[in-house]
Amino acid sequence: MKIGDSSYGFVIRGKGTKLFTNNTNGVTLGNDAVFAYSADTTGNIENKTTLTATGSKNYGLYAAGVVNNLADINFGTGVGNVGIYSIAGGNATNGTSTIRPIIRVSKSDTVNKLYGIGMAAGYTDDNGVTRQTGTVENYGTIKVEKDNGIGMYATGSGSKAINRGDIELSGKGTTGMYLDNNAIGENYGTIKTVPNPTNDGIIGVVALNGAVIKNYGTIKIEDGTNLTGIYLAKGKYDAASTGTVTGGINEKQQSDTGKKVAGIEIKAPGNGTAVIKRDGKVITPTSVDTITPLPNSPKVRVGSTELDLKAANLNNIPSMARVSEIGMYVDTSGINYTKPIQGLEKLTNLKKVNLIFGTEATRYTNSKEIEIGKNILEPYNQVISTISTGGGKKFAINSAALTWITTGTQNTDDTFKSVYLVKIPYTAFAKEKDTYNFMAGLEEKYSSASGREKDIFNKLNSLGKGEGHIFAQAIEEMKGTQYSNIQQRVQATGIILDKEFDYLRSEWQTVTKDSNKIKTFGTRGEYKTDTAGVIDYKYNAYGVAYVHENEDIRLGKGIGWYTGIVHNRLKFKDLGNSKEEQLQGKIGLFKSVPFDENNSLNWTVSGNISVGYNRMNRKFLVVDEIFNAKGKYYNYGIGIKNEIGKEFRLSEGFSLRPYAALNLEYGRTTKIREKSGEMKLEVKANDYISVKPEVGTELAFRHYFGTKTLKTGLSVAYENELGRVANAKNKAKVSNTNADWYTLRGEKEDRRGNVKFDLNLGLDNQKYGVTANVGYDTKGENVRGGLGLRVIF
Known part of the structure; x- marks a missing residue:
């Protein structure tokens, strides 16, 4: 069976539809063709038909709803072919734990934006507006052998790319997993280079513009030139990742030491002593630290007061480590220590490391200015000391929270002497008088809140940079x-x-x-x-x-x-x-x-x-x-x-x-x-x-x-x-x-x-x-x- 140029094999509309295909002779696609298209968000497609493309700009399975592909997709010929595309919040899967189909990916024409992709989810237009979301999951093998091809792609909040199989990279400029615009990627399988003379410019995972990569498997990018394990540009590497990365983590981001916002000024010079001013008045921060630099510390010292975490029912504080950059999220609770990714000192191209500080410490105190103690910083300072050997690397501090800013001072060996969390006044977020007056009351309440009312502020403190809409909703x-x-x-x-x-x-x-x-x-x-x-x-x-x-x-x-x-x-x-x-x-x-x-x-x-x-x-x-x-x-x-x-x-x-x-x-x-x-x-x-x-x-x-x-x-x-x-x-x-x-x-x-x-x-x-x-x-x-x-x- 052959599907001609600009033609469709199946077009599915309606509600609750089901399509099962099993053509033993396979199906061939020409140019700009689609084997199966479905707009039914409640539909179900199961494909057991081998698909082969002889031309360009083809789609194999383009669908909303549930898609299960159980056959090979040979789309290595031509330019800009997409094997499986999930839209409208759908969920598309290639293979099962026992059936492992192979998807071969075509090359990409990056000038004309014709991308060869094995599995894709979501769509974001040129204005940065997400129009479609979806989830793709791979149990099989995706072979990316042609120049600039992409194994898995996801874009937009709500979109996911999950790899449980193998993604093999061998073409020039190929990418195993490409994540953009707040999408999430999860790797439980293997993303690796395959020995080949063309192994040049290969990247295991790209995470851009708020996208997050969670690695629980193996990312092994080696045996070539200009190789990168993970590339981050305003994207993040989850601190909870337990997988391995070979090929380095390159991050593109910049950060200042001293910061000033909405009446708050933190002067953090290199000599190690920071000055915090709120509305022009110098403020002494409250110190928060554990008794020992170990996880699950039984006590936390807040100022001159020691808190028994178990007695105060504070020993079950959830970590806010949703995302991190290069594994360097810092949980400030003193209970849940996060571990940086191992082997950072081997990343020869790494120029900047970002520490993302959480606001867990704010649960212990009503202070608006907090100094993080050295016991909490110690595990991170050990890593910093190791990877700063030889110089040339910079370390930036950022807050994970919407309503807090973070900065610090460094020692001569680049380790941090002090880190400060300073609360941004709620009034800084008000755009008109009535909201300002409410925010002023909220700000005044912060210093004396207790019990359930303190829980409200803990919730607000936990909001991340991209959650301004949730903050606005809570205020309303x-x-x-x-x-x-x-x-x-x-x-x-x-x-x-x-x-x-x-x-x-x-x-x-x-x-x-x-x-x-x-x-x-x-x-x-x-x-x-x-x-x-x-x-x-x-x-x-x-x-x-x-x-x-x-x-x-x-x-x-x-x-x-x-x-x-x-x-x-x-x-x-x-x-x-x-x-x-x-x-x-x-x-x-x-x-x-x-x-x-x-x-x-x-x-x-x-x-x-x-x-x-x-x-x-x-x-x-x-x-x-x-x-x-x-x-x-x-x-x-x-x-x-x-x-x-x-x-x-x-x-x-x-x-x-x-x-x-x-x-x-x-x-x-x-x-x-x-x-x-x-x-x-x-x-x-x-x-x-x-x-x-x-x-x-x-x-x-x-x-x-x-x-x-x-x-x-x-x-x-x-x-x-x-x-x-x-x-x-x-x-x-x-x-x-x-x-x-x-x-x-x-x-x-x-x-x-x-x-x-x-x-x-x-x-x-x-x-x-x-x-x-x-x-x-x-x-x-x-x-x-x-x-x-x-x-x-």
Whole structure:
């Protein structure tokens, strides 16, 4: 079987697809052809067909989902052929532990960016934006025999290249594994050169731009010229690697000794004494060191205090050594010593070695300036002393953490005399005033934090340089956006009661002049918004409403009073699933005045006062753990409603009632001071004013079954909030700090009008009744529904 130029053998689309190929005669590809293509992320491809390319720019297996190749791929002819390409988060494997196919790689045309690759994962465009990710895993043998060919390639965060087999390199400028843009490479097998006269410029592994190589196997690059075991350019070699590297580790990176950032200045001259200044003031750092230069030290000395790690439950600190450069990550806990890669002194081309210092020591102290003791440095100084023999090598210090800087001073033999960790003020990351004020409170809390609150700062300290987005997310979570629209939620809870009062008074016929109506109800709904800083939520409310009415001799004329209570439970759609409970009661008076004999035109005015008690359980995500804080507050208010409506009888059962109303309300929420939990906040007392005109109409149908009545009503209304409710501009601050207040952003839709739809159903026998209702508000995309049971006496 042959696939012609610019053609496809198989194109797979859909969901859950499966493709199994087993052509015993094999398949030949010409130019720019693809044997099998699949965009199905849930698909599965198993290939047992031998593939052979006679031309260039071919793809063997180009797929999302799961790919298993169990046959040879002979793509050594031509230019720019790719054996297996994993996209869309897929996982592609060459061979198994018992079946080991061979992939032969073509040469590359680097000028025209046509690369011959055995197995590839992911795609990053010329602007550095990752468009695709994937994972490739090799159990077989990848032979890279042509110039500039690549055995395995991975690019982009989330992409991986895993070698469990053999990658054999013999062409000029060939590369065993090429990693870029934060991709991860893992070698459990062998990457090696094969004796050949063309062994020139071969590199075992390339790691660029945040990529990480983890070596648990063998990287053996020898017998040639210009050879390199591992080449790093803003890439990293994992400190946990236990494999061997022959051919050297060449790293391209530069670093300064003295550093200055955001009010922090560290002057670290070569004479061995560093000076740390914070906001122009000289600071003495806190020394952190183990008692002995051995792993699993039982005690750590912090300043003049010795900590028993086991007694303080600090002996299980996880190492933050996710990545390292040339194996020189320094774990500062004094518990988990990391070991540099062996044989660094044999790397004759090595000009610079980077030490990446972790922030494990920050768990022992609240100090913002830490000096790492010589016992922790001793294992690294031994290696430095060895590889610095003969001179010509430089040693740079960097921090592994986003919010800390690290530098140090050196002795004459290049070993480090002192190393300093200095915390960058959180305010340095703020871009506007409100975030700055919160960061100022966070910064002030740092020095006194303990218990679970200290855990928050430990989480922030553990964030690496490439995790700024996680830091920003944690800050947004802690700021208390749940309090941004509490006035809107308080008013919405009150409106639940208002609807029940209106329904009891106007929708249920009164057969006596002096009546009492009572109803128990339950309702649920959802509020959605696209405003950043305002959180969607669902609510579930239940309560009881009561109306007493005295009707005059004249139809429709009467006065009365009403009262009720509602318990509303809200669940927020934030990362921590915060919860709030609101308990609100109302009591009010109303008066109804007819303007004609049959009460078709009627004016009703009502007024009420309300009071409520509310509890918030604020939950927020910091890095990978949920924390919480609890607070309570009260609300009270007063409201007045005027409504005039005209009813038109359309037939015996149908009627139409247009109406206009004006709702006025003033409410106030008390000061909130969270009493328990972590990163507690204060929220200023605030009020809201609601001026809400409303126009609408209701189409009603009423049918009598003796003493029973069935009534249905469909209403549509438009209302517009002219006051200040959802965007009350609440102000918050971090509790027990001197930081200034910051404003919580409110609902940007506050000035939008709302169209609401309601469908009500009721069945009663003049004494008892049941009700059901559903509704929808365009503002907030609020879908609601409820049931009720009522009694009249």
